[in-house]
Amino acid sequence: MSEVILSVKDLQVRFPLTRSMFTKRKYLYAVDGVSFELNRGETLAIVGESGSGKTTTALAIARLIKAYAGQVQLGDIDLLSLHGSELRDVRNRMQFIFQDPYSSLNPRLRAEHIVREPLDSQGRLSAQDKEQRVDELFKAVGLRPEQKRLFPHQFSGGQRQRIGIARALATQPDLIICDEPVSALDVAVQAQILNLLRKLQSEFSLTYLFISHDLGVVQHMCDYVAVMYKGKIVEYADRLSLFNNPQHSYTKELLAAVPTITL
Ligand SMILES: Nc1ncnc2c1ncn2[C@@H]1O[C@H](COP(=O)(O)OP(=O)(O)O)[C@@H](O)[C@H]1O
Numbered sequence: 459m460s461e462v463i464l465s466v467k468d469l470q471v472r473f474p475l476t477r478s479m480f481t482k483r484k485y486l487y488a489v490d491g492v493s494f495e496l497n498r499g500e501t502l503a504i505v506g507e508s509g510s511g512k513t514t515t516a517l518a519i520a521r522l523i524k525a526y527a528g529q530v531q532l533g534d535i536d537l538l539s540l541h542g543s544e545l546r547d548v549r550n551r552m553q554f555i556f557q558d559p560y561s562s563l564n565p566r567l568r569a570e571h572i573v574r575e576p577l578d579s580q581g582r583l584s585a586q587d588k589e590q591r592v593d594e595l596f597k598a599v600g601l602r603p604e605q606k607r608l609f610p611h612q613f614s615g616g617q618r619q620r621i622g623i624a625r626a627l628a629t630q631p632d633l634i635i636c637d638e639p640v641s642a643l644d645v646a647v648q649a650q651i652l653n654l655l656r657k658l659q660s661e662f663s664l665t666y667l668f669i670s671h672d673l674g675v676v677q678h679m680c681d682y683v684a685v686m687y688k689g690k691i692v693e694y695a696d697r698l699s700l701f702n703n704p705q706h707s708y709t710k711e712l713l714a715a716v717p718t719i720t721l
């Protein structure tokens with residue numbers, strides 16, 4: 459039986475556009491009634507052009523920005539109703555992998571410290587257990603143990619993204635949100651990182667919410683695809699159906715922008 463890890467119902471996020479006293483305040487409906495479910499061990503891709511509301515959806519799910527309305531369940535936890543320490547506890551169950559491995563890692567910390575940090579804030583493991591866990595994570599993402607002592611600037615872009623991935627895995631989260639994780643990387647390196655994410659998924663049965671503006675990137679990465687356009691999901695389908703038989707004209711446009719589709 460498949461287990462629903464993430465359930466999102468009618469999620470809405472609005473940003474105020476005008477602040478005049480005399481006109482009615484207008485809003486940008488950045489996320490406008492988004493609903494989907496994601497099962498453990500599966501990947502849902504959210505695809506859409508820049509500005510369609512993908513990142514805002516992810517940030518609202520993770521409670522990093524405020525949702526205007528809707529419901530988000532992580533397992534059986536009602537995320538949007540949590541406060542204070544409850545919210546802090548649940549934060550470790552969701553981790554992000556960000557687009558830019560150059561700016562998302564603290565340049566002053568050694569790689570081992572960056573990867574260990576989520577474990578430090580969780581405060582569950584002894585120093586020795588944490589060190590062992592960091593070693594395992596380095597190995598899992600294809601970094602060498604002696605690289606632990608280096609600082610982010612001493613790594614290539616792809617290696618930095620490996621550090622970001624190791625960090626995201628540290629607390630064994632139920633959900634990993636990848637927001638354009640390869641968009642800042644060279645094409646050859648993109649393939650390596652995508653392969654790594656797939657390998658890790660099968661090894662640790664990870665659940666990914668995988669955000670990209672590029673259908674080509676997700677074609678080997680996802681079980682389901684939600685196509686987002688102006689804050690709404692305009693098409694939702696399993697991977698093969700979406701690539702073989704796109705329904706919405708906007709999906710067809712996105713497909714046409716992918717140079718080669720190989721299934
Ligand atoms: N903090 C914010 N304040 C105001 N508008 C925002 C904010 N964040 C995003 N937006 C707007 O919301 C829309 C969706 O943005 P975003 O979720 O970043 O899109 P995507 O990730 O799909 O490129 C865009 O029009 C963007 O300009």
Ligand SMILES: [Mg+2]
Nearest residue numbers: 509512513514
């Ligand atoms: Mg974005």
